[in-house]
Amino acid sequence: MLFRFESSIYMYDASVWGLDMYRSDGVVVKSFDDLIIIRRGSGVPKEAVSGRADVVVGLDEHGRVVNVEIDFVDYYYTDREKAREVLRRARW
Secondary structure: OEEEEEEEOOOOOHHHHOOOOEEEOOEEEEEEOOEEEEEEOOOOOOOOOEEEEEEEEEEOOOOOEEEEEEEEEEEEOOOHHHHHHHHHOOOO
């Protein structure tokens, strides 16, 4: 099952909000309304890229996230080349 939506992507330490979140293999997922938060690890990220994006979230039959694709349309707080440089280093 795939859901496609356009939404701003926010990155922050969800643990400070005290949210009841789904945890599996070091990955934390929380969704409500049009916002989904997926975190691996804790603390403040060293680098972050934010902006407007087309997002595809793939779920299995139990509702667990199995795939996330983010195609940025525009970037906030940074220029496109700097954002692309950061994204090239992205690993899971």
